[in-house]
Amino acid sequence: MSAIASLGDLAHLHLLLNHAPTVGTTIAVGLLVLAFIRKSDDLATVALELSFGVALVTLPVFFTGLAAQAALADAEGVSAGAITSHEDAALFSFVMMAITGVVSWVAIWQRRRSSRPTRGTVIAVFVLSCFTLTAMARTALLGGAIRHPEITSSDGAAEAAGGWLTTKAVAGFVTQHEWVWPTSEALHFLGMSLMFGTLLIVSLRLMGGMKSMSFAAAHRLLPFGVLGFAINVVTGMLFFIAAPEQYVDNVSFHWKVVLLELMGACFLLLTVYDRLWALPAGGVPPRMARVLAVSTLVAAVGVMYFGRMLPFIGNAF
C-alpha cells in the first residue's frame, strides 16, 4: 500500500494541527463563560461539542509530534532536551485534554437525555478546560522553544517538567514488565468489541433493523462505547509511546488515525443529532441516518482493519 504522508508531511501536519488544542480550548472556555452569563443552553452545547472535537484532534497532534521528532533527528541547532521537555509537557496535556473530552461528551449525552440542566458536569468541563488550557499553553511554549530559543528566558523556562508522567517513564513501564504489552492487547480487543457493539446496535436501528426500539432507548447504551474508546485510547497510547518507531512512519497507522477521527465525528453526531433522537419505536429513520450509520460502521471496521494490519501492510513488529 502506498504511503499517504512522509515524515516531512507529518511534521508539517503537526505544525498545522498543534494550534487546535490551544486555540480550540480557548474558544471553548470563552463560549462556556458566555453561556453562563447569557444563561444560554445552546451556547453551552456548542462549547461542549467543540471541546469533544478538540480532544479528538489532539490524538493526531500527539502522533504527528513524534513524527516531527523523527524528522528533526539530524537537524542542526535543535536540542534534544528541548524536544523531550515539549514531549513530556505534551503527554500531560494530552491526558488532561482526553479527560476533558470524555467529561464533555458525558455532559452532551446527559443534556440530550434529560431536560434538567446538567450544571455539575458543565462546571467540571469548565474547570478541566482551564487546567487543560494552562497545560497546553505551556506545551506550546516548550514546543516553540525548539525552533525559537528567543521566546524562553535564560533562567530555563524550558526545563523538563520531571515527575512520573514522562514518555520515558511510560515507555519504561511497558518495556520493563513483560505482562504489560500482552495485557494491554487483550484489553484493547475487549475495548474494541465493547465500542463496536455499541455502534452496531445504534447503527442497526438507523439502517432499518430492530424497528421496535426507539432511538432514544439505544442512545442509553452509548456510554459503553465511550468506555470502550477510553480503554483503547489508554492502551493504544501505551503501545505508541513504548514503540513509536512502529507507528509514526506506518501507512497502516496513518489510515487508522484518519478513520479514528471519522469514527469519533460519527459518534458525536449519533449523540447529538436531533432527528435521530426523535426517532420513535417503529419509526422510519431519515435517509441521512442511513448514511451516518453506514459511515460509522465502515469507519469502525476500518480502524480495526488497519490496526490488525499494522504488522502486515505497514512496518510494525
Place this chain on the structure above:
Amino acid sequence: MLAALEHSAFSQWLLGSNSIWAYPTVLTVHTLGMMVLVGAIAMIDVRLLGFGRGIPLESLRTLFRVTWIGLSVNAVTGSMLFAADASKRAGSPTFITKLVLIAVGIATLVLIKRDLFDGHGDPGDVSRRARRLALVSILVWSGAVTAGRLLAYVN
C-alpha cells in the same frame, strides 16, 4: 493427523505465502468476526443486566442473528488458522482454555435465548436467571477474547 493438516497444501499456503490475502486477511477476518460476535453479545448482556431498559427484549432477536453470523465466520476462519498451526495449538493450554470458554459461552447464549423467547413468563421482564446468565456470558466471552489474544504471546 495434526502434522498432516499442518503440512497440507492449504496450510503451507496460509503461512508461507507472502500474499496479503493469506494469513493477514484470514487473521483480520477472524478479528472482525470476534468484534461483531462479542460486540453483539455484550449489548445483549448489558440490556439483561438492566441498562437501556427502554430497549424491547423482542428487538434483541436481531442481535442474536448477528451473533450467529459472527460465530459462523469465526468457525471457518478459526479452523483455517488452526490448520496452519495444528500441532502447536492442539497442545496449547491457552488454546484449549479458549475453546472451552467459547463452548461455555455458546451454551450460555443458547440458554439466554431460550429464557427470553421460549419461556412462558412475561416477555417484557428479564428473569433473575437471565440476569445471572448474562453476567456469566460477559465474563466467559471476555475470557475467551483474552485467551485468544494471549495466544500470540504464550503457549
